[in-house]
Amino acid sequence: MLELINVNKAYAEGRKVLTHLTYALKAGDYVAIMGDSGVGKSTLLNLIAGLDTPDSGEIRINSVAISSLDDDAATQLRREQFGFIFQAFHVLPHLTLAQNIALPLLLNGAPTDRVEQMLADVGLRDRGHHFPRQLSGGELQRVAIARALIHRPKLVLADEPTGNLDPDTAREILQLMRTEIKTNGATGILVTHSHAAAATADFVLNLTKDGLHPAKLERSE
Amino acid sequence: MSSASLSRWLLFGEWRAHFVQMIVALIAIAIGVAMAFSIHLINTAAFNEFSAASKSLSGQSDLQVYGRKAFFDESLYPLLANTEGVALANPVLELDVVVPGKLQNRNDHKLKIIGIDMFRAVHISPDLLGLTEEGKTLDRLADDAIFLSPAAMEWLQVKQGDSLSLNVGLQTITLRVAGGLVRARAGQRIAVMDIGVAQWHFQQLGLLSRVELKLKNGVNHAAFKVKLTDELGESYRVTEAIDQEKRIANMSRAYRVNLNMLALVALFTGTFLVFSTQVLSVIRRRQQFALLRVLGFTRQQLLQQIITEGAILGVIGSLLGLGLGYAIAATAIQLLGGDLGTNFFPGVKPSIYFDPMAAVIFFLVGLIVTMLGSIAPALEAARAKPALALRSGSEDVAMAKFSPPWFAVICLSVALLFTQLPPIFELPVFGYLAIALLLIGGIALMPRLAAWAFSGLLTLLQRYRLSTVLTLVLARLANAPNQAAIALGGILASFSLMVAMAIMVTSFRVSIDDWLGHVLPADLYVRAAASGDQGGFQLDTQKTIAELPGFDRVDFFRTQQVSLDVNRPEITLFARPVDRTDARNTLPLTDDRIASGALPENVMPIWVSEAMVDLYGYRVGEKVRLPVGATSSEFLIAGVWRDYGRQFGAVQMQLADYQRLTGDLTVNTVALWLQAGMTADAAIANLRQLPFGAALEISRSSDMRALSLEIFDRSFAVTYLLEMVAVVIGLLGVAASFSAQTLARAKEFGMLRHIGVMRRQIFSMLAAEGGLLTLLGIVLGFVLGWSISLILVFIVNPQSFHWTMQLHLPWGWLTMIAGIMLVSAALTALLAGRQAVSGNVIRAVREDW
Secondary structure (H helix, E strand, O other), X not given: OEEEEEEEEEOOOOOEEEEEEEEEEOOOOEEEEEOOOOOOHHHHHHHHOOOOOOOEEEEEEOOEEHHHOOHHHHHHHHHHHEEEEOOOOOOOOOOXXXXXXXXXXXXXXXXXXXXXXXXXXXXXXXXXXXXXXXXXXXXXXXXXXXXXXXXXXXXXXXXXOOOOOOHHHHHHHHHHHHHHHHHHOXXXXXXXXXXXXXXXXXXXXXXXXXXXXXOOOOOOO | OOHHHHHHHHHHHHHHHOHHHHHHHHHHHHHHHHHHHHHHHHHHHHHHHHHHHHHHHHOOOOEEEEEOEOOEEOOHHHHHHOOOOEEEEEEEEEEEEEOHHHOOOOOOOEEEEEEEOHHHHHHHOHHXXXXXOOOOHHHHHOOOEEEEOHHHHHHHOOOOOOEEEEEEEOEEEEEEEEEEOOOOOOOOOEEEEEHHHHHXXXXXXXXXXXXXEEEOOOOOHHHHHHHHHHHHOXXXXXXXXXXXXXXXXXXXHHHHHHHHHHHHHHHHHHHHHHHHHHHHHHHHOHXXXXXXXXXXXXXXXXHHHHHHHHHHHHHHHHHHHHHHHHHHHHHHHHHHOOOOOOOOOOOOOOOOOOOHHHHHHHHHHHXXXXXXXXXXXXXXXXXXXXXXXXXXXXXXXXXXXXXXXXXXXXXXXXXXXXXXXXXXXXXXXXHHHHHHHHHHHHHHHHHHHHHHHHHHHHHHHOOOOOOHHHHHHHHHHHHOHHXXXXXXXXXXXXXXXXXXXXXXXXXXXXXXXXXXXXXXXXXXXXXXXXXXXXXOEOHHHHHHHHOOOOEEEEEEEEEEEEOOOOOOOOEEEEEEOOOOOOHHHOOOEEEEEOOOOOOOOOOOEEEEEHHHHHHXXXXXXXXXXXXXXXXXXXXXXXXXXXXXXXXXXXXXXXXXXXXXXHOOOOEOEEEEEEOOOOOHHHHHHHHHHOOOHHHEEEEEHHHHHHHHHHHHHHHHHHHHHHHHHHHHHHHHHHHHHHHHHHHHOHHHHHHHHHOOOOHHHHHHHHHHHHHHHHHHHHHHHHHHHHHHHHHHHHHHHHHHHOOOOOOOOOHHHHHHHHHHHHHHHHHHHHHHHHHHHOOOHHHHOOOOO
């Protein structure tokens, strides 16, 4: 589903972050990526999303090299096959919850019938007409998860999705994310510093200067 | 670290980060102050120079005695000279004489000639003594000598020793330029002659214009004036220098006040821009301020910080505005003259001088309005609860506090009330206040109207399958109306004022055009080169003209200036044949009149202009006394007519009544109706063939109409200029607020780009938002502008200039301006948005990645 082939990336000032990175993910995998700060976790997500380009090497999604796509094609790919979950939720304050969740469907020209079901799935039944200002942080992240999955993307990218939440809410959200990703048959990549969050994935990878390596979790949280 | 350092850091940090917005706000304040200050400087300079030039003609006299009519018998002079308390009496004859070489310019073809008694004038008005060639002092008394001011010499293109031809009635006389008037004011076009010589040449034997009096030391001026007024009776008026100043001030006051109001409109629009810039800046930094509050910044400090930011913008903007205003005034006065092309202050060449007091006032106005624009956002920021303010999505709720609906309703209601109130000191003060309140109320109501309109549109269109872009646009406009409204305020203010002015000017222009058609019914108008009110066509010349072939009808008019009030300019008295069966056939009467056939017998009817009703309280059906003839006579006011030519009042009466009362059979205008088949050119050629043909001023009514409309258009050119400035400021406001809002929405755009919204879709979104908002602004601006135009047409104009008009809407022009505004605002929004969208989408959501 996702192939990273000898990917290299350095920051503008020349500091190398990703060196000869090679890895492949199968469809349906739900992986957590951990690593020290500054090691390049976010950069890796940007490269996978086609929002940044590698200095060398190739990233393929379903055998399509992302770097070969122009901006419109990369946008189209994100629109159809990607779902994003952000740390700061990023829901549009002037849209209702239902409208926020329906956004990817509208962009893909798909019917919006699934919105009510998705709201119910994330525990926000009958609240589609509410505005984001009426919600708590955990509820906002539920909306973001629903928005990321409503159009049944092939790949869900989440970067510290529970970074702004309290432990109890975080636990709920992580469980919900996993359930929804699995139910929708998507591949998920979860970037996190939290061992508890990583533990909800199928397996955990540790990003170091040498590449991605399987990691064993120490239950410290 | 001191709190001053923190304040400085925050201030410079904000300006560095949003340099463009800061510059736009500065420009808006500067332009607003500059327009207001420059108009003030120009008006003051022109008024002072005109007043000084007028005063220089009456020299150092304590009192002046005038007749109710332009001229009076000189027998009054020895009486005044021998009155107890008078040290010196100086007789003066003042005439406006036609210069034949300048006849092609109907508006500017007369030279003011002052006849003085040199031996007396030397004590009272020495500036009027001509400078003769060396050894030719007696030239001052010579019967062919005339002395010209430098401006007059330049205008006439003559020098000392040259000959100068002038028209007197139907004859031409030639005088010798004996010297100059070196102490005349710059631009003042006057000529001086010996009074006896002037009386003789200009057929005014035994007549004077005024007698200037110098009183003996110790005589109480006020008491003497009262006593003399009583003694002289109602045929004369006694004035002081201050009366003259008042008269001049009254003449131009409405014009000056109106122009100042227009200039303040630019400042108002600028103020609104500052307000919106500050609101957006505060809203954008809401979380930053909340953080500062959490860290220990007090409410007081926060309030002070934001108001200081506004004050610094106000200080810099106002200082720039003063400099710019001075430069604009100096340039405008060079290019357009002191009256900006309106001919309100004829014959003066003022120069601008920096007025420190006015500068301080306009600086303070600029500073205060800027600070007022900052106070509301500052209070909101200071009162906001940090915990709530830290949350995103509460911005629109915070902004709603700036435009509570009750405030809008109060403004609109008070505006409505003000439209019913009378003028104050003959100025439409409440009319202007009503306009300001309508604007403020309209702008404050914008968020509600925007929410209502766009929610309705969204609901309506949701039945159909809407594009993502349109859904996003409509949802934002409907659900965040306060942010939308703030961008729209500038457009609404400037467009509504533009609409109001356009409707007012068009109504005025169409009304004038109709009126000209009514008051100039004949094909040709012929005037004798009259010397003031005297001279013109005697009975024999009237007969000669009437007997010329080719005319269907010939009417004779007599016009005269009459003074009814020492503090007001003279009114014009028209004596002409008025249709006895129905005066509407002759005069452009309003509905306020005695019906045809209902006029009582044995009364002399007069028809008064609207200004007479406002200024002198004349009412239809009333009997009034007017100084026509040797004494005053009683007349019945039979109707009110519209007069766009004379804002200080005019009266029409039957020529036969005038001739019976005065015994004066001369006339000064002849109206000629051509017979079918007769051309105007042939008729003019016939008139020129007459023995006195060369001295006639002949005008086609079509030319007079065209000239009048040309003068009208020129008068309003400066109005359009000021309105354009307001629109440019409005567009700057759109640019500033859209730029600020799109920057604040960078995360929104970043997220949208992540989930698959194309860059061009975001551009379309911004253009659609800008376009839809502007469209709403245009629709509401039209309604608001139309309402303001009603105030201008039916309240401000009648109260300022004492004339009414019919309402006419310039649809074509309004559509064009609306189109231009729509495209400009959409492009402005798009360009402002590019800045935000062109940024890195990763950086836009960087706190996540």
